Amino acid sequence: MIEQIENRIVERLKEGLGEIVREVKSYGGELDGDDLFNTIRAMPSIWVTYAGASLEARSTSRSRYLEEHRFVTMIAVQSVRSEESARKGGAYKYEIGTYNLIKAVRYLLTNQTLGGIVYRGLKPTGIRSLFNHYIVQRNALSVFAIEWSAVVDNSQLLEDGAYPEITDDPNHKDYWFNEFRRTALIKPFEDLHEINAEIKDPTYDPDSAAKVEMKHITRDSALQNNILDMLKGKKDE
The missing domain is CATH 3.30.2000.10 (Phage tail protein-like)
Structure with missing residues (x-):
């Protein structure tokens, strides 16, 4: 920059x-x-x-x-x-x-x-x-x-413990690291394709559930982790 x-x-x-x-x-x-x-x-x-x-x-x-x-x-x-x-x-x-x-x-x-x-x-x-x-x-x-x-x-910062990604895209923020021989490079995160969830309202009908299917394609690792943590928290409640 x-x-x-x-x-x-x-x-x-x-x-x-x-x-x-x-x-x-x-x-x-x-x-x-x-x-x-x-x-x-x-x-x-x-x-x-x-x-x-x-x-x-x-x-x-x-x-x-x-x-x-x-x-x-x-x-x-x-x-x-x-x-x-x-x-x-x-x-x-x-x-x-x-x-x-x-x-x-x-x-x-x-x-x-x-x-x-x-x-x-x-x-x-x-x-x-x-x-x-x-x-x-x-x-x-x-x-x-x-x-x-x-x-x-x-906001283009590495997450804790992460390393630059492997990429051949010259416009990618990590491309410069790929021009040199390095052992600490990681593969890009896989795409997050979809999330299936159920929403229940116990005050109305505990046995009924509205099924929600959310589809989102992203390689944003921070977003993936936030979504997975949120779902895990709901499951533990």
Whole structure:
């Protein structure tokens, strides 16, 4: 999910900004290396990175979590004129300033669910300066970071003692585990096809019973166990 959100942020900014910037991609240490001069030549640039998460249980069984993931979009601009031009832009239309890009990135990302995977959409939580008044080989550098909150409702958790399932479906939540040799993989639960039950009302006619046949096809192991436990409890009463 983390990779999916980051990739979709990158894709949306690429499509939304077009030729306004020279590159939009996941951050790969461009500001940390020794080759800062070549990094500057590719500006204006936007880099996206993951900054961690906070998790909150949303059910008493802790089978569902609300995950607040934090992402950062770094906006980097250089100017041969001045540090002020790097922030505010210049007279030429392609002399884009970081202030313009901050506004554009917020406009493109705020409240976006990225195809329905972010609960209630991306929320900006802060803007901070990373580089200001910084000169590299006569180039003024301006870099700002916009921090984002991406809330995900995650109920795809393993039951106690369970392991990922064997699957060849690339869209299955356990598919990644199947790409490696592992001993702790289990076969999928068999389909639950039907349940037969009798309902009696002793206050009306103890000997009469309404037969109920419920049919449901599912591989949801938690649902199967809940139904079987319920029927077992009724039998013991």
